[in-house]
Amino acid sequence: MVNAATDTPHSPQPLIRIERLNLDFGRLSVLRDINLELTRGHTLAVIGESGCGKTVLLKSIIGLLRPTRGAVYFDGQDLALLGEKELTRQRVRFGFLFQQAALFDSMTIAQNVAFPLRQHTSKSEQEIREITLARLAEVGLPEEVAVKKPAELSGGMRKRVGLARALAMEPEIILYDEPTTGLDPIMSDVINELIITTRRRHPVTSVVVTHDMRTARKVADRLVMLFPLDRLRADEPQILFDGTPEEIDVAPDRRVSQFVRGEAGERLMELRQQNGV
Amino acid sequence: MASSSLSPIRTQRTIAGGFVQAVVDWIADCGAVAMDWLVGLGSISIFTMRTARWLLTRLPHKGTILPNFYQIGVLSLPVVALTGTFIGMVLVVQSYVQFRELHMEAKLGAVINMSLVRELGPVLAATMLAGRVGSSMAAELGTMRVTEQIDALTTLGANPIRYLVVPRFLGCLLLIPALTIMADFMGVIGALFYAVFLLGIDSRAYLENSAQFVGSFDLFAGVFKSLFFGAAIALIGCHRGFNCDPGAEGVGRAATSAFVHSFVVILLLDLLLGITLDGIYYTFWPQAPTLF
Numbered sequence A: 001m002v003n004a005a006t007d008t009p010h011s012p013q014p015l016i017r018i019e020r021l022n023l024d025f026g027r028l029s030v031l032r033d034i035n036l037e038l039t040r041g042h043t044l045a046v047i048g049e050s051g052c053g054k055t056v057l058l059k060s061i062i063g064l065l066r067p068t069r070g071a072v073y074f075d076g077q078d079l080a081l082l083g084e085k086e087l088t089r090q091r092v093r094f095g096f097l098f099q100q101a102a103l104f105d106s107m108t109i110a111q112n113v114a115f116p117l118r119q120h121t122s123k124s125e126q127e128i129r130e131i132t133l134a135r136l137a138e139v140g141l142p143e144e145v146a147v148k149k150p151a152e153l154s155g156g157m158r159k160r161v162g163l164a165r166a167l168a169m170e171p172e173i174i175l176y177d178e179p180t181t182g183l184d185p186i187m188s189d190v191i192n193e194l195i196i197t198t199r200r201r202h203p204v205t206s207v208v209v210t211h212d213m214r215t216a217r218k219v220a221d222r223l224v225m226l227f228p229l230d231r232l233r234a235d236e237p238q239i240l241f242d243g244t245p246e247e248i249d250v251a252p253d254r255r256v257s258q259f260v261r262g263e264a265g266e267r268l269m270e271l272r273q274q275n276g277v
Numbered sequence B: 001m002a003s004s005s006l007s008p009i010r011t012q013r014t015i016a017g018g019f020v021q022a023v024v025d026w027i028a029d030c031g032a033v034a035m036d037w038l039v040g041l042g043s044i045s046i047f048t049m050r051t052a053r054w055l056l057t058r059l060p061h062k063g064t065i066l067p068n069f070y071q072i073g074v075l076s077l078p079v080v081a082l083t084g085t086f087i088g089m090v091l092v093v094q095s096y097v098q099f100r101e102l103h104m105e106a107k108l109g110a111v112i113n114m115s116l117v118r119e120l121g122p123v124l125a126a127t128m129l130a131g132r133v134g135s136s137m138a139a140e141l142g143t144m145r146v147t148e149q150i151d152a153l154t155t156l157g158a159n160p161i162r163y164l165v166v167p168r169f170l171g172c173l174l175l176i177p178a179l180t181i182m183a184d185f186m187g188v189i190g191a192l193f194y195a196v197f198l199l200g201i202d203s204r205a206y207l208e209n210s211a212q213f214v215g216s217f218d219l220f221a222g223v224f225k226s227l228f229f230g231a232a233i234a235l236i237g238c239h240r241g242f243n244c245d246p247g248a249e250g251v252g253r254a255a256t257s258a259f260v261h262s263f264v265v266i267l268l269l270d271l272l273l274g275i276t277l278d279g280i281y282y283t284f285w286p287q288a289p290t291l292f
Helices: A054-061 A084-091 A109-120 A125-138 A143-147 A155-167 A185-201 A213-219 A254-261 A266-274 B018-057 B062-072 B074-101 B105-146 B149-155 B160-198 B203-213 B216-242 B247-284
Strands: A016-025 A028-038 A043-047 A069-074 A094-097 A173-177 A205-209 A222-226 A239-243
Touching: A016 A054, A028 A054, A028 A239, A043 A054, A043 A213, A054 A069, A054 A173, A054 A205, A094 A155, A094 B149, A109 A125, A109 A143, A109 A155, A125 A143, A125 A155, A155 A185, A185 A205, A185 A213, A205 A213, A239 A254, B018 B160, B018 B216, B062 B074, B062 B105, B062 B160, B074 B105, B074 B160, B105 B149, B105 B160, B105 B203, B105 B216, B105 B247, B149 B160, B160 B203, B160 B216, B216 B247
Parallel strands: A043 A205, A043 A222, A094 A173, A173 A205
Antiparallel strands: A016 A028, A016 A069, A222 A239
């Protein structure tokens, strides 16, 4: 599953290596035998229908969810085998932008962005303030929002604050969970541009989970498409496609091309049959 | 305490299945409920151990602890004082007629103050704390779980148990004795006021009887019990919040179940600790003063 097109001689070891990852919730299997590698400096978009396990995959990468079977290696280390202290140290190397931004309601915007700096550094309050304002400026937010609470901001602004918080510790890898979901087309494009700008300014590796093909095409240099397990045959791999944005347009699998073009196809008939209509 | 994500799969009973099938289904249902309870008990035990580990290894910053202390202790004081006062007065109202029939009005203070200091003060303060703070913890942490704020804490390298649970646990554990003493004090004052000023009982006899009958061990027993109540309220409230089901319904259910479970555990602990402390008291002071 290594994408030869994105490998460089300078990055022989993948930053993330997922080996035969299986993840079940009770009797419900969400991920089955996922094999994936991601090299430094690249942007991978994980696409697929709602409920296909994209977010679960993303949360497995950062160790929020433990694999039922298989392993996730980050920089050569199996996250499931790390102790709490070491796992925390590794997590600081990640930035995570949540679907609804997940800002802490009880804190101001500045306190949200400064949170990881206060947790993990011994910087002075003045330095923290400077970094906080710089991060907010980087995502296009004025100084005035720093004193506001998350509830006072729009969805797009909250996403941008979430990105500023994720960037605060200058992470090596940023995980984006549905970065444009629920935003208007203009704000979606602002977020897309921010993802691209972030990659230009910082030497980060990114994983973007999305079902928005526009976002996937624009920000990623590699696409992986997951398919819901309950509609997959037992002998089929869950990753239906792994390739470049150009290659996905000529993918032979009809389920991939239907997703790319946003066509319901036989899915509409399946849903009608399920509901007995 | 039961984890709803592992709720029992109930087999549908069918009359056609006959008596044997119904019995088998009933046994399966009972087994599923028992399993659910066991899983819940295991889950809160692990949660308690993780909290204890953080308590013993690395406490959170005081900036995290103090707002919780204010919320748990200071803001609970008025409601605890008010309910304590009324309970003291109600006890006098309820007991006065019976004591008057026996011509023992002067002994009223002893009985009421003993009840307040050993039982009602601690249980009342704990009940108010469970209602005001325990459910609020479950709702707040539940909302944080549902909106992925707890996951965000983890990804930012902050342990949610250390950051969210330990300050709340410490607040409940360390401040419930103060709330209990406040409930005791206001109950005693309320009862005294009603007995002396409204029922005309001789204040000197009322107070002398109280002083003779209620000792410092009784006060200690009440405060000692309250420590267990405070710990239980914090752990149950936080555990319910951490294991909250998705959506507004899940948060509401977490808040309700936090109060219900806390209340049941408070009463259970009260009984067990009451028996234990009485045993200790009569072992060391077999000639304890009696009412008659």
